[in-house]
Amino acid sequence: MEAYFASRNDLILQDRSSRLDAYQLKQVSDVEKEADDIVRTIRTVEANSVWGVNKTTIFDYSPDDNSPNVFPGMAFLTARDIAVHTKVFHIMSKMPKGALLHAHLFATVRARKLLEIALTQPAIYIRTTTRLTPSSIKATLPLFKALPFAQRTNLTSLTDDAYIPGEFVPIRAARDNFDVSLGGPRGFDDWVISCMEINPSEAYGTHNTTAKIWAKFTSTFKVNEPLCFHMPIWKAYVKQFFLSSVEDGISYVEPRLSFWQKFCSGEDGESNIPHREWLMAYDGVIKEVKEDLKRQGRENAFVGSRVIYSTMRTDSPEQLEWYLEDCLALKQEFPHLIAGFDLIGHEDSLRPLIEYIKPLTTFQERQKELGLDIPFIFHAGETLGDGTAADMNLYDAILLGTKRIGHGFSLVKHPKLMEICKEKKIALEVCPISNEVLRLTTSIPMHPLAIMINHGLPVVLSSDDPAAWGSTGMTYDFYQVLVSSEVSGLITMGELARDSLKYSCLDDDEKQHALAAYNEQWSKFVEWVVKEYGTNLNKPARLN
Amino acid sequence: MEAYFASRNDLILQDRSSRLDAYQLKQVSDVEKEADDIVRTIRTVEANSVWGVNKTTIFDYSPDDNSPNVFPGMAFLTARDIAVHTKVFHIMSKMPKGALLHAHLFATVRARKLLEIALTQPAIYIRTTTRLTPSSIKATLPLFKALPFAQRTNLTSLTDDAYIPGEFVPIRAARDNFDVSLGGPRGFDDWVISCMEINPSEAYGTHNTTAKIWAKFTSTFKVNEPLCFHMPIWKAYVKQFFLSSVEDGISYVEPRLSFWQKFCSGEDGESNIPHREWLMAYDGVIKEVKEDLKRQGRENAFVGSRVIYSTMRTDSPEQLEWYLEDCLALKQEFPHLIAGFDLIGHEDSLRPLIEYIKPLTTFQERQKELGLDIPFIFHAGETLGDGTAADMNLYDAILLGTKRIGHGFSLVKHPKLMEICKEKKIALEVCPISNEVLRLTTSIPMHPLAIMINHGLPVVLSSDDPAAWGSTGMTYDFYQVLVSSEVSGLITMGELARDSLKYSCLDDDEKQHALAAYNEQWSKFVEWVVKEYGTNLNKPARLN
Structure with a gap:
């Protein structure tokens, strides 16, 4: 048995010998070793307490199980809000x-930061090609453009009845006067940001193929x-x-x-x-x-x-x-x-x-x-x-x-x-x-x-x-x-x-x-x- | 340029030299080569016509895209019904x-075949631990057992009001008298089969982790x-x-x-x-x-x-x-x-x-x-x-x-x-x-x-x-x-x-x-x- 374990250890070492940490692992300082051990321990604890590893066993089948499908390393857009509260993340x-x-x-x-910067720029205008309504907003993209003075308008809203699709509105005014039915200024921010970010229902739902999610990404x-x-x-x-x-x-x-x-x-x-x-x-x-x-x-x-x-x-x-x-x-x-x-x-x-x-x-x-x-x-x-x-x-x-x-x-x-x-x-x-x-x-x-x-x-x-x-x-x-x-x-x-x-x-x-x-x-x-x-x-x- | 392409071909050959088909590819017969070419051509055609490869480009984003997420080699439980009609599958x-x-x-x-065989067996009995209703059936497993003569009952139904959960009913009778509100005999078959098979809403929805799907599998x-x-x-x-x-x-x-x-x-x-x-x-x-x-x-x-x-x-x-x-x-x-x-x-x-x-x-x-x-x-x-x-x-x-x-x-x-x-x-x-x-x-x-x-x-x-x-x-x-x-x-x-x-x-x-x-x-x-x-x-x- 001893011989078995010796050759097993040897095999593992050989198998891992070309890893990028192989050399460093041979010469770690005491404090590095301690820190590494600490992180491994926390990781194991959180794998269970945060990610539910070992929570269900193969004998625990429940047909109407609606518990969330979480595990360490799971899809980022749904993992993010959990991960951020962990000690491993903090480290x-x-x-x-x-x-x-x-x-x-x-x-x-x-x-959000980009939008914040853009809102300070007087040359930045926005338009849409269709009228924004609570039902159309999800499928409408905000189109921005820096305009020369001669082309600038003093339109005040992207969402009021007078707005003709295609016309440019100053970004600041468009935000300030964004219709309350669309969430007002915060609704404007959410809309613009959602068009600059991939959300989980797209990545893991409607656009769940490399080809389709690249279309969104683009x-x-x-x-x-x-x-x-x-x-x-x-x-x-x-x-x-x-x-x-x-x-x-x-x-x-x-x-x-x-x-x-x-x-x-x-x-x-x-x-x-x-x-x-x-x-x-x-x-x-x-x-x-x-x-x-x-x-x-x-x-x-x-x-x-x-x-x-x-x-x-x-x-x-x-x-x-x-x-x-x-x-x-x-x-x-x-x-x-x-x-x-x-x-x-x-x-x-x-x-x-x-x-x-x-x-x-x-x-x-x-x-x-x-x-x-x-x-x-x-x-x-x-x-x-x-x-x-x-x-x-x-x-x-x-x-x-x-x-x-x-x-x-x-x-x-x-x-x-x-x-x-x-x-x-x-x-x-x-x-x-x-x-x-x-x-x-x-x-x-x-x-x-x-x-x-x-x-x-x-x-x-x-x-x-x-x-x-x-x-x-x-x-x-x-x-x-x-x-x-x-x-x-x-x-x-x-x-x-x-x-x-x-x-x-x-x-x-x-x-x-x-x-x-x-x-x-x-x-x-x-x-x-x-x-x-x-x-x-x-x-x-x-x-x- | 010629030299470039020559070294490229050489590199590709080296890279593929240890594949299991490397030797065979050097000595294929004309008919094997032709068959291989035919299948490659059909595969390319079907990648487009069946699986929609090249259908969306990265410039075709549609926020309200509800087209199915299909591609060659996609998840089996949803691919099966498409795959079965292809020429590559036929081949x-x-x-x-x-x-x-x-x-x-x-x-x-x-x-379905196993159930068919089981239905011919007089020793096979079935019970459930909860009463079957249209709302409980999804979460209730059929429990089978071969019973010795002494323990066999002549109960006639698993679903009528007289049924006491835990009692064994002959499988044939249980099927024949399966309540119409549960789909009758075909409802019985569907229920039993669904408990012997993993369905897509489990694998790709509620039980979409290795741990949870293994619980269903078990x-x-x-x-x-x-x-x-x-x-x-x-x-x-x-x-x-x-x-x-x-x-x-x-x-x-x-x-x-x-x-x-x-x-x-x-x-x-x-x-x-x-x-x-x-x-x-x-x-x-x-x-x-x-x-x-x-x-x-x-x-x-x-x-x-x-x-x-x-x-x-x-x-x-x-x-x-x-x-x-x-x-x-x-x-x-x-x-x-x-x-x-x-x-x-x-x-x-x-x-x-x-x-x-x-x-x-x-x-x-x-x-x-x-x-x-x-x-x-x-x-x-x-x-x-x-x-x-x-x-x-x-x-x-x-x-x-x-x-x-x-x-x-x-x-x-x-x-x-x-x-x-x-x-x-x-x-x-x-x-x-x-x-x-x-x-x-x-x-x-x-x-x-x-x-x-x-x-x-x-x-x-x-x-x-x-x-x-x-x-x-x-x-x-x-x-x-x-x-x-x-x-x-x-x-x-x-x-x-x-x-x-x-x-x-x-x-x-x-x-x-x-x-x-x-x-x-x-x-x-x-x-x-x-x-x-x-x-x-x-x-x-x-x-x-």
């Missing part, structure tokens, strides 16, 4: 997260883009993104910024602000936030930001050429701001990478000519397909030398590509909640992340488009991952965070600095865990 | 399937076991299982037979029929079916059957010892009928293998003493867990030398165990529809099967408990798998079927014979596909 909210490497910039700030961008691409909002949004990231323990952000629209509207609603001015503004906001934090003595809380130049997979290869040249020009002017290049949009239905091989390889040659280095950081394999064009994007992303892979959800179906990713340290930017809300998986225990981690694939966690699911930051992603495994623990979460800095596009020097700052934050954090939860595991979670 | 129904290696014997025959056995373990029904059931398997193109079956109950009731409702008499009866049914088929000139359609001795994971290690000795004795008496040994029941909540190491290793020593060979064929890893006891069962199953693994759903999380399974040819008995209905996955594209196949893990497809989801045979499993991949095709399905014979517990001679018979069936089948569908891909599917 994750305090954990330093390292870098956010996969997020679409204009889906990172809560819709429509949220139709609603918020006219706001985000108005320069005064643009700047305020970016600042809010940085601040909320810092608040969540994220010290560096590398968002995808879509340059597909060639211009933002200026404050006057008239002028066209070109891409280079976007980056000047971006640079300005970074400096502002850094200075603010420095004044507060928190300069290590934010080491900065770079953007991944992104454009849409809707364009033809010929149309793409303009963007590639644009990207080269921007990299020349802002070498410290352009981290890489990507193509974005729904992989299952838009053009696969293989259609763009020619312009993309030309792009690489042009970089050599110009002495630039703009790594590809491609979305690939964000699909349930096995051998579909979206799944095959993985071959092209890797053959084109991608530095990381956005999602790589289907990568675990490709043994040879897994080998290459491990060898070449091509990290997967895994977005667990995004994949779940967008219906590639229906819960985190069903997500391939555990497969990726156990196989030693380089992995980082990301939030993708948290605003679209009413969230911000990465706490929820870490939470969902932590409660969905019995192998991973706090040490694992720390390694995931550290790896996000390692696989970022920071320069070597910056990276060393960021990692040193991270290690300091981490030490304080594990000490806090022990102090806060070590002595009394049973005290209630502090609400955030 | 799969005609395909020779080889061996069925993972099925629980008394969940293989449709509930209750179906509570209803049907008192019927199945009545010897006259037992025999008729086994015969029906063989016949429906043959009808579905399955030529060999190796079901789990639960010996947990020590006795069946005899025809008189009184006598206790011990395990050895079960196997004598089993042997008799095999002979009967073989002789029938021989008379019809179809002897190759059924090469026979063996059972995997199974008992429950509910018992203590001490209790298990009795069953292990029982299994040894049965193997000595019926060496040609006992294929292996397994422990069954819900892995997530019942005892893990590690609790049984001692009796199980003793069992292996006892086999050596007695000169027997009873391979373990353990259920393991039928779980969403990552590092839970159910997931850890995989380590023990493998360390104990399991010949195959029942499910192995979580095996893809274990790189070292995958290596061992490939090396030692430990086949996974994958049950796609079972895993989906029992909520380990919510559709087949989310199932790890594609990962298993692409990584070259030995895999066979199985049906597990088709009766519990209103099905029988393996056609639906093959259908769901075939429509959920663009890599796998008809050739792959043929290899899966062939492998099921290879990984069976047939003797070498029998295996050679079975494989030769299979190859003959396969040749006829691919010719049929070409003849039936080759000339006119657009003709409508023939309904079955």
Whole structure:
């Protein structure tokens, strides 16, 4: 029997030897070990007390059972309100997260905040194409636009009888005078926000397929883009993104910024602000936030930001050429701001990478000519397909030398590509909640992340488009991952965070600095865990 | 560009080189190739025409969209009625399937058929513990029992006012006199069947977690076991299982037979029929079916059957010892009928293998003493867990030398165990529809099967408990798998079927014979596909 258990332990160790936490687990400090143990204990307790694991047994069948279907790692949009009150969530909210490497910039700030910003902008107008009534409102989208002075109206309501569908109303007036039958100003907010967010009845009911939920998801961008691409909002949004990231323990952000629209509207609603001015503004906001934090003595809380130049997979290869040249020009002017290049949009239905091989390889040659280095950081394999064009994007992303892979959800179906990713340290930017809300998986225990981690694939966690699911930051992603495994623990979460800095596009020097700052934050954090939860595991979670 | 495409093709080939169809794809005959192409074409056409792939684009959002959420490989209980009318289904129904290696014997025959058999049995009585009314019927289970003459009643109704809950009524009378307010005799059938089957509103609504749906699943056995373990029904059931398997193109079956109950009731409702008499009866049914088929000139359609001795994971290690000795004795008496040994029941909540190491290793020593060979064929890893006891069962199953693994759903999380399974040819008995209905996955594209196949893990497809989801045979499993991949095709399905014979517990001679018979069936089948569908891909599917 002893021999059996010895060989069993040996087998388990071998099986887990390539995990990202294998090395760290051999050299943890006492306090790290204690914090990890504490979190495992709390997780087990909450699995029962909060998530009802072990509550029903297989002998407890009740045909008229109407109890909620809850479990750890369950669908986010219904789990959120439960998760937020747990101790594990509280701990994750305090954990330093390292870098956010996969997020679409204009889906990172809560819709309510965006609306709040938009309401301060005199150029922002709103219209609808059908008359709003209590019965039509659910199916009607708010259409925003920044208007030049000449086109501005002084209409006062979107909902009174005099309103002619299609006419623009100033956003502030539209809100103030929103009909009481539609909920008044608060009804206006709820309506607009519901069109910028995916709600559970859509994700898990009416639009419960990847194709249908992507249609809803795309429509949220139709609603918020006219706001985000108005320069005064643009700047305020970016600042809010940085601040909320810092608040969540994220010290560096590398968002995808879509340059597909060639211009933002200026404050006057008239002028066209070109891409280079976007980056000047971006640079300005970074400096502002850094200075603010420095004044507060928190300069290590934010080491900065770079953007991944992104454009849409809707364009033809010929149309793409303009963007590639644009990207080269921007990299020349802002070498410290352009981290890489990507193509974005729904992989299952838009053009696969293989259609763009020619312009993309030309792009690489042009970089050599110009002495630039703009790594590809491609979305690939964000699909349930096995051998579909979206799944095959993985071959092209890797053959084109991608530095990381956005999602790589289907990568675990490709043994040879897994080998290459491990060898070449091509990290997967895994977005667990995004994949779940967008219906590639229906819960985190069903997500391939555990497969990726156990196989030693380089992995980082990301939030993708948290605003679209009413969230911000990465706490929820870490939470969902932590409660969905019995192998991973706090040490694992720390390694995931550290790896996000390692696989970022920071320069070597910056990276060393960021990692040193991270290690300091981490030490304080594990000490806090022990102090806060070590002595009394049973005290209630502090609400955030 | 040419060089790019050459290295791309090379990479794809490498990536797919360990798939089970890799060798076969290099040497297919013209007719196999043609049949495979035909099926791929039909699959693509039906993906659109039947499953609506490409119907909605990401630009087609409609907030009041109430169209059904359909896609290829979607949840079985709602897909079934659509799938059955497709050409791909028609083709799969005609395909020779080889061996069925993972099925629980008394969940293989449709509930309606079982009820039909039960209704002919004078010893079978039924009762309920609460009064049946239109509002209570949904939450009340029918409780069957075989009664000895002395206890039989001549009550005539389960539903009239005179019925006292708990009293036994003859099944036939209970059906005949079932109250009209409850639907009369057809209402009786519907009620009984609904308690033996999982319905979509349970699996996908009220009981939509693995724990809750297992409670329902377990209750179906509570209803049907008192019927199945009545010897006259037992025999008729086994015969029906063989016949429906043959009808579905399955030529060999190796079901789990639960010996947990020590006795069946005899025809008189009184006598206790011990395990050895079960196997004598089993042997008799095999002979009967073989002789029938021989008379019809179809002897190759059924090469026979063996059972995997199974008992429950509910018992203590001490209790298990009795069953292990029982299994040894049965193997000595019926060496040609006992294929292996397994422990069954819900892995997530019942005892893990590690609790049984001692009796199980003793069992292996006892086999050596007695000169027997009873391979373990353990259920393991039928779980969403990552590092839970159910997931850890995989380590023990493998360390104990399991010949195959029942499910192995979580095996893809274990790189070292995958290596061992490939090396030692430990086949996974994958049950796609079972895993989906029992909520380990919510559709087949989310199932790890594609990962298993692409990584070259030995895999066979199985049906597990088709009766519990209103099905029988393996056609639906093959259908769901075939429509959920663009890599796998008809050739792959043929290899899966062939492998099921290879990984069976047939003797070498029998295996050679079975494989030769299979190859003959396969040749006829691919010719049929070409003849039936080759000339006119657009003709409508023939309904079955």
